[in-house]
Amino acid sequence: SVLLYQKPNRDICQSGTSLKIQCVADSQVVSMFWYQQFQEQSLMLMATANEGSEATYESGFTKDKFPISRPNLTFSTLTVNNARPGDSSIYFCSSSPVTASAETLYFGSGTRLTVL
Amino acid sequence: AQSVDQPDAHVTLSEGASLELRCSYSYSAAPYLFWYVQYPGQSLQFLLKYITGDTVVKGTKGFEAEFRKSNSSFNLKKSPAHWSDSAKYFCALEDTGYQNFYFGKGTSLTVIP
Numbered sequence: 027s028v029l030l031y032q033k034p035n036r037d038i039c040q041s042g043t044s045l046k047i048q049c050v051a052d053s054q055v056v057s058m059f060w061y062q063q064f065q066e067q068s069l070m071l072m073a074t075a076n077e078g079s080e081a082t083y084e085s086g087f088t089k090d091k092f093p094i095s096r097p098n099l100t101f102s103t104l105t106v107n108n109a110r111p112g113d114s115s116i117y118f119c120s121s122s123p124v125t126a127s128a129e130t131l132y133f134g135s136g137t138r139l140t141v142l
Numbered sequence: 143a144q145s146v147d148q149p150d151a152h153v154t155l156s157e158g159a160s161l162e163l164r165c166s167y168s169y170s171a172a173p174y175l176f177w178y179v180q181y182p183g184q185s186l187q188f189l190l191k192y193i194t195g196d197t198v199v200k201g202t203k204g205f206e207a208e209f210r211k212s213n214s215s216f217n218l219k220k221s222p223a224h225w226s227d228s229a230k231y232f233c234a235l236e237d238t239g240y241q242n243f244y245f246g247k248g249t250s251l252t253v254i255p
Contacts, residue, residue, distance in 0.1 A: 057241060068232065068245040069186075084242075118185060127238050128174045128193045133186045 028053055028123050030134035038140045039109050047104045047137045049119030054099035056125035060092075061118045063136075069118065075102050109141040144169045146235050148246035156254050160221035163249045165233030166214050174236040175216040176243070177207055181229045189231075192216060203227070225255040 029052040039045050049058060057076050061069040073094055075081040081094040093105045106113055116136045122129040145168045155161055167173055174193055178186040190201025197209045207218045216233060233246040 059241075059243075068247045069243075071242055071244075074242075122241070125241065127236060127241065128191070129241070130176070130188050130191060131241075131243055132188065133178075135185045 027130070028055055028121055028132050030119055030121060030132060032117075032119055032134035032137050034137060035135065036138045036140075038142065040142055041110055043109055044105055044107045045109060045139070047106070047117055047119075047139075049102045049104070049134055051100045051121055053123065055121040055123065056099070057121060058096060058102040059120045059131070060094060060102075060104050061120060061133075062087075063116045063118065065115070072104075072117075106139065109139070111141045114139055114141045144235055144237055144244050146233050146244050146246035148231075148233055148249050150249050151247070152250045152252070154252045154254065155223055157225050158222045161219065161223040161227065161251065161253070163218040163231050163233075163251065165216045165218065165246060167216065167233075167235050168214065169235055171238055173216075174238055175207075175209065176234040176236065177201065177205070177216075177218050178232045178234060178245075179203070179229045180232065180248070186232065189218070223251075223253045225253045227251060228253045 031050045060072040063069045072087045073081045073083045075094045075096040077096050096102045116138050118136045119134040120131045147166045176191045177189040180186050192199050192209045200206045205220045230248045230250045232248045234243045
């Protein structure tokens with residue numbers, strides 16, 4: 027397995043501001059994934075981040091709004107730019123020890139964001 | 143297109159009863175299927191997965207799931223249920239080869255002591 031540590035656990039910000047969410051893995055992982063979960067809803071894949079390359083974004087998510095950095099094999103940050111109340115949700119990073127199909131995804135503790 | 147359906151948003155049962163949470167999927171190839179559990183205020187925890195082979199897979203916390211290709215289902219089961227099983231359960235399908243997971247909307251399980 028892989029342990030993923032996220033911070034902050036919670037954040038409250040004003041509309042129009044930006045915030046960063048950090049994710050640290052306890053071992054080197056090739057891919058990190060960012061998911062968004064609205065209250066009482068499912069998880070939606072936002073993007074895939076590999077070290078040394080641009081993140082790949084899913085439909086509905088853009089790098090201008092949600093820039094992701096992946097400077098090394100244990101670390102990633104997700105930024106929420108120009109935050110709006112509609113961005114209020116929980117953000118999870120996830121990864122697996124091996125980048126391959128059928129591998130279990132493990133999730134960080136999540137960051138609950140509230141935008142006022 | 144791939145999709146996962148969990149038709150029951152909420153399930154309530156008494157402690158000691160058998161639980162079965164339903165999951166159906168749509169996928170053009172052989173699916174990789176997963177179950178996760180999310181306790182209130184916590185992250186997702188892996189329970190079990192089906193990749194290939196035996197259609198009944200056993201996981202953590204006493205759970206098992208049965209893969210049925212005939213009706214594209216992957217239902218989660220446990221007997222008997224315990225009050226500590228109260229949580230939200232997510233079924234997920236991996237887009238094979240891409241490590242993209244598609245999650246159902248989840249089933250909130252309440253087990254009454």
